Amino acid sequence: MNPIIELKGVKKKFSKFQALSDITFSAQRGEVIGFIGPNGAGKSTTIRTLLGIIKRDAGKAEIFGKDVWRDSVEIHKRISYVPGDVALWGNLTGGEIIDLFMKLHGGGDQTKRDALIDRFELDPKKKAKSYSKGNRQKVGLIAALAVDSDLYIFDEPTSGLDPLMESVFQEEVEKIKQAGKSILLSSHILSEVERLADRVVIIRKGEIVETGTLQELRHLTRSVITLETKQDLSLIKNLDGVHDFTQRNINQAVFSMDSSRMNAVLTEAVKLEVVYLEAVPPSLEDLFMRHYEK
Incomplete structure (x- = not known):
């Protein structure tokens, strides 16, 4: 066409x-x-x-x-x-x-x-x-x-x-x-x-x-993850694809994650007994800011 x-x-x-x-x-x-x-x-x-x-x-x-x-x-x-x-x-x-x-x-x-x-x-x-x-x-x-x-x-x-x-x-x-x-x-x-x-x-x-x-x-941008587990989730901080990791307490954290690493990060999170998980997908604004924020 x-x-x-x-x-x-x-x-x-x-x-x-x-x-x-x-x-x-x-x-x-x-x-x-x-x-x-x-x-x-x-x-x-x-x-x-x-x-x-x-x-x-x-x-x-x-x-x-x-x-x-x-x-x-x-x-x-x-x-x-x-x-x-x-x-x-x-x-x-x-x-x-x-x-x-x-x-x-x-x-x-x-x-x-x-x-x-x-x-x-x-x-x-x-x-x-x-x-x-x-x-x-x-x-x-x-x-x-x-x-x-x-x-x-x-x-x-x-x-x-x-x-x-x-x-x-x-x-x-x-x-x-x-x-x-x-x-x-x-x-x-x-x-x-x-x-x-x-x-x-x-x-x-x-x-x-x-x-x-x-x-x-959207694979070029990062989803924002809010995670709560029964065990200490500080080890999540050092995984590939995890960025801007903020630990609220031993069992709660908010971080951004590369979409390409989603499966690997969640596999490790499951081992820590997930209580709550929220994933906010990247928006067009995220993509826009990625190119122009500098």
């Missing part, structure tokens, strides 16, 4: 600054790609390159098998895009702007538009200049979700939204995913990416440092 998005060795330089050094990843039909990294890592530059706003210096960049720079007009007919800070026409109402965006895209579902306005609790009769940042984001999201696209690109889409509206957005993304659409989601809310993404792409200093499913990437 041909990928919806395909990037290979994409590079981009602004004067002396190398914004993108080697960007390589792909997205398949019906797949949600979580695109994460710290500020300045190159997320927005990559997305603008995909949108044909910025011309790459080298490498391959295609959407639907078409070149993102040369065929940008054709590509844009089949995609929806929401940036992290939606700019609107101040003297138009939210409803008028949504209708304009839908018309520019080439259509849309009026019934779905109205339902989304209700779900996102937007007042469409207010002029855009009176909107908060969160309401501006709602306008962009409603306009994007109300049209039928093959690819949705979200760059920090829930910036300014409260947790309830973030949840509404996540539910809508799950719906379009179930409809077989592809989604590229760049977000600083790691729990959001963790909930929605099939695969995660981590970017650092203009390079892709990790890519894979959450299950594939």
Whole structure:
């Protein structure tokens, strides 16, 4: 199956600054790609390159098998895009702007538009200049979700939204995913990416440092173990794969553990007569911090 998005060795330089050094990843039909990294890592530059706003210096960049720079007009007919800070026409109402965006895209579902306005609790009769940042984001999201696209690109889409509206957005993304659409989601809310993404792409200093499913990437991080035994468990401290061992008393301890050593450590723990065991699996945030904490 041909990928919806395909990037290979994409590079981009602004004067002396190398914004993108080697960007390589792909997205398949019906797949949600979580695109994460710290500020300045190159997320927005990559997305603008995909949108044909910025011309790459080298490498391959295609959407639907078409070149993102040369065929940008054709590509844009089949995609929806929401940036992290939606700019609107101040003297138009939210409803008028949504209708304009839908018309520019080439259509849309009026019934779905109205339902989304209700779900996102937007007042469409207010002029855009009176909107908060969160309401501006709602306008962009409603306009994007109300049209039928093959690819949705979200760059920090829930910036300014409260947790309830973030949840509404996540539910809508799950719906379009179930409809077989592809989604590229760049977000600083790691729990959001963790909930929605099939695969995660981590970017650092203009390079892709990790890519894979959450299950594939979790072996790189450590689970947090809370353990209570009948016997002294201090010997656990010196086992391979055990880190940050804190012994509360002779029978209780909290430590982190490499997933690859889980079986060996638990085998030794069983010998000490386990009373209580709690294992908290690593989250996407753990993985993120592992690359950027320094």
